[in-house]
Amino acid sequence: MSDSTSHDDHGHDGGRRRFLTRALAVGGTALLAGCDRLSQSDTMETIFDATSALSQKAHRLIASRQSLAREYPPSEIAPTFRANGTTNPTSSAYRILADYDFLGWTLKVDGQVEVPQSFSLDELKALPSRTQITRQDCVEGWSCIGQWKGVVLADVLDRVRPSDNARFVVFHCADNVYGGPDRYYESLDLIEANHPQTLLAYELNGEALPVANGAPLRLRAERQLGYKMAKYIMRIELVEDFRHLGRGNGGYWEDRGYSWWAGI
Ligand SMILES: Nc1nc2c(c(=O)[nH]1)N[C@H]1C(S)=C(S)[C@@H](COP(=O)(O)O)O[C@H]1N2
Numbered sequence: 451m452s453d454s455t456s457h458d459d460h461g462h463d464g465g466r467r468r469f470l471t472r473a474l475a476v477g478g479t480a481l482l483a484g485c486d487r488l489s490q491s492d493t494m495e496t497i498f499d500a501t502s503a504l505s506q507k508a509h510r511l512i513a514s515r516q517s518l519a520r521e522y523p524p525s526e527i528a529p530t531f532r533a534n535g536t537t538n539p540t541s542s543a544y545r546i547l548a549d550y551d552f553l554g555w556t557l558k559v560d561g562q563v564e565v566p567q568s569f570s571l572d573e574l575k576a577l578p579s580r581t582q583i584t585r586q587d588c589v590e591g592w593s594c595i596g597q598w599k600g601v602v603l604a605d606v607l608d609r610v611r612p613s614d615n616a617r618f619v620v621f622h623c624a625d626n627v628y629g630g631p632d633r634y635y636e637s638l639d640l641i642e643a644n645h646p647q648t649l650l651a652y653e654l655n656g657e658a659l660p661v662a663n664g665a666p667l668r669l670r671a672e673r674q675l676g677y678k679m680a681k682y683i684m685r686i687e688l689v690e691d692f693r694h695l696g697r698g699n700g701g702y703w704e705d706r707g708y709s710w711w712a713g714i
């Protein structure tokens with residue numbers, strides 16, 4: 451859907467591109483490894499402002515949609531991966547699943563697909579896996595490095611065969627944020643969803659994914675801010691647009707003012 455855009459971008463307006471590259475580099479170098487809170491909260495504000503203000507097209511000027519997120523050596527892994535947002539969903543359906551080690555959990559994949567399917571955790575683990583050490587950046591002003599193992603989302607999508615009109619991949623979660631009425635959900639476009647580092651992760655730092663970090667399955671979209679990486683995934687829905695979901699903006703935090711495009 452947006453291939454033509456990314457090709458067009460090369461060679462356009464080099465001055466603007468250099469400016470944007472510099473603007474992001476200034477924010478980027480201030481991010482610390484590990485799970486440290488940033489000392490100057492305005493640093494993250496700068497990054498977040500830039501992220502909100504730049505159009506999706508502008509981002510493509512400075513980073514190809516195919517580029518890889520940085521991966522780190524094992525020595526950089528934080529001793530404890532910080533948890534944020536929901537850390538222990540309270541719905542009775544989730545509690546029962548958690549009490550039985552997620553034995554009865556299945557991932558439903560449906561919507562605009564030719565072959566809707568459900569996958570058990572064992573079925574997902576039997577698919578080819580990828581392991582990567584990456585840094586998660588939260589808009590609240592911290593970052594954390596961890597090692598994730600999971601199934602490449604593109605492999606799951608290949609199995610359900612998205613229809614021609616499918617444009618976005620929506621992740622439906624098990625938790626109501628802060629006990630409110632709305633379930634967490636998020637979405638990626640098909641380019642981000644099919645990126646080689648986009649995983650449905652079931653392991654963190656060599657252990658089963660902890661409940662605090664999204665057990666039994668959470669998204670890793672390593673070129674995106676933390677809020678895109680849905681935890682507690684119950685269902686994946688391929689859609690043409692977001693109109694029927696939440697308040698129509700493609701995600702729980704997007705419905706509350708965050709930018710849908712959260713590329714970093
Ligand atoms: N289902 C769900 N997914 C979520 C959240 C949440 O509250 N619920 N918080 C998001 C935010 S803001 C961040 S920074 C990361 C936190 O992931 P972590 O708890 O593994 O650090 O998850 C994201 N995914």
Ligand SMILES: [Mo]
Nearest residue numbers: 588589676677
């Ligand atoms: Mo976040």
